[in-house]
Amino acid sequence: MTPVIAPAGPETDWRAIHALLQRAFGYMAGRIDPPSSLHRLSPEDLAQKSADQTVLITQAPDPIACLFLEDRGEALYLGKLAVDPAHQGTGAGRALVDAAERLAIARGIPRLALQTRVELSENHAAFARMGFHETGRTRHPGFDRPTSVTMQKPLPDATGGHAGRLCAIARRDPVLWRALDSAAKLDLPDWWIVSGAIYNSVWNALTGHQPGYGIKDIDLFYFDASDLSYAAEDRVIRRALPLFETHPPVEIRNQARVHLWYEQHFGHPIAPHASSRASIAEFASQTHAVGLHLTPGGRVEICAPYGLDAVFEMRMVPNLRHPNRTTHEAKAARAKGLWPQLEIEHWPAERA
Numbered sequence: 266m267t268p269v270i271a272p273a274g275p276e277t278d279w280r281a282i283h284a285l286l287q288r289a290f291g292y293m294a295g296r297i298d299p300p301s302s303l304h305r306l307s308p309e310d311l312a313q314k315s316a317d318q319t320v321l322i323t324q325a326p327d328p329i330a331c332l333f334l335e336d337r338g339e340a341l342y343l344g345k346l347a348v349d350p351a352h353q354g355t356g357a358g359r360a361l362v363d364a365a366e367r368l369a370i371a372r373g374i375p376r377l378a379l380q381t382r383v384e385l386s387e388n389h390a391a392f393a394r395m396g397f398h399e400t401g402r403t404r405h406p407g408f409d410r411p412t413s414v415t416m417q418k419p420l421p422d423a424t425g426g427h428a429g430r431l432c433a434i435a436r437r438d439p440v441l442w443r444a445l446d447s448a449a450k451l452d453l454p455d456w457w458i459v460s461g462a463i464y465n466s467v468w469n470a471l472t473g474h475q476p477g478y479g480i481k482d483i484d485l486f487y488f489d490a491s492d493l494s495y496a497a498e499d500r501v502i503r504r505a506l507p508l509f510e511t512h513p514p515v516e517i518r519n520q521a522r523v524h525l526w527y528e529q530h531f532g533h534p535i536a537p538h539a540s541s542r543a544s545i546a547e548f549a550s551q552t553h554a555v556g557l558h559l560t561p562g563g564r565v566e567i568c569a570p571y572g573l574d575a576v577f578e579m580r581m582v583p584n585l586r587h588p589n590r591t592t593h594e595a596k597a598a599r600a601k602g603l604w605p606q607l608e609i610e611h612w613p614a615e616r617a
Contacts, residue, residue: 268360270360282311282322289347328349330358331361332345341369346379358391381413382412389416398418399414400416401415428567431567435463440462444458449561451504457568462480483514485516488519489521494522521538531587579608581597583613
């Protein structure tokens with residue numbers, strides 16, 4: 266089974282996490298002085314720590330790796346990074362650090378930080394390969410020599426506001442970036458990757474879920490009014506399919522012909538769209554109204570007619586431009602089941 270990274274929740278088996286930490290840190294016995302603080306922690310202590318920290322766990326299906334993350338304002342602190350000895354060398358630890366990086370960028374935290382013991386030179390080298398550098402040394406109480414090495418990794422674009430963070434997330438999320446790269450190769454007129462692949466990727470970064478979690482499909486919009494036939498759209502679809510991954514599947518729609526089938530699908534007519542941007546503004550939820558485009562020069566462009574606040578605040582805000590209450594509420598219910606942190610703004614009663 267492919268390992269899955271997910272944040273700890275009510276169902277987490279803290280005894281299994283405690284046992285994992287004991288196995289992973291066992292090699293330190295006799296090498297570091299003072300001994301690891303882990304020896305003083307119980308499964309109940311770990312569960313208590315999770316109330317104030319984000320804990321990422323890799324399951325395959327049992328826990329094989331974990332990482333505790335503490336938001337310290339100017340840095341996201343990485344603690345208790347542990348990989349079961351049987352799974353070391355598989356990239357499980359690196360995948361957790363990558364997830365921490367995405368989370369920090371999504372939250373606007375400018376750097377990662379960690380401490381490792383002076384004696385563990387192999388750890389210093391491993392973190393250096395991940396982009397960390399030493400910023401200082403500290404000592405435990407009662408010691409007259411340094412006992413710990415502090416290392417940090419600056420995160421470019423992490424302080425660039427919502428737009429900067431979204432661009433950084435897109436570049437670091439393999440599912441979203443592959444979709445953008447594939448769409449760019451098609452060179453369609455007025456094309457955008459839209460909706461779920463974008464806001465779901467942000468929510469995964471904010472909550473610590475792995476890339477692709479909760480994404481049903483990749484929606485690709487383009488706008489070509491020169492031929493409104495389905496046959497023309499189908500030719501584009503057939504040309505595109507070999508470029509995209511089969512999971513999640515790609516859904517490609519010419520926004521110039523949406524008005525031809527919209528009423529049959531949603532129950533009320535709409536006027537023809539003037540562009541893909543205009544179509545993005547029509548989503549049933551304002552939170553969904555976001556698109557990304559990759560220019561030939563590799564720059565990420567953003568279309569967000571209602572801004573990005575709701576996306577990064579994890580709020581589902583209805584879009585009252587059309588009577589799409591049913592669609593908004595159905596999508597909100599599904600999303601709430603996947604990301605319990607989500608706040609739902611319901612359709613106003615007077616507009617029901």
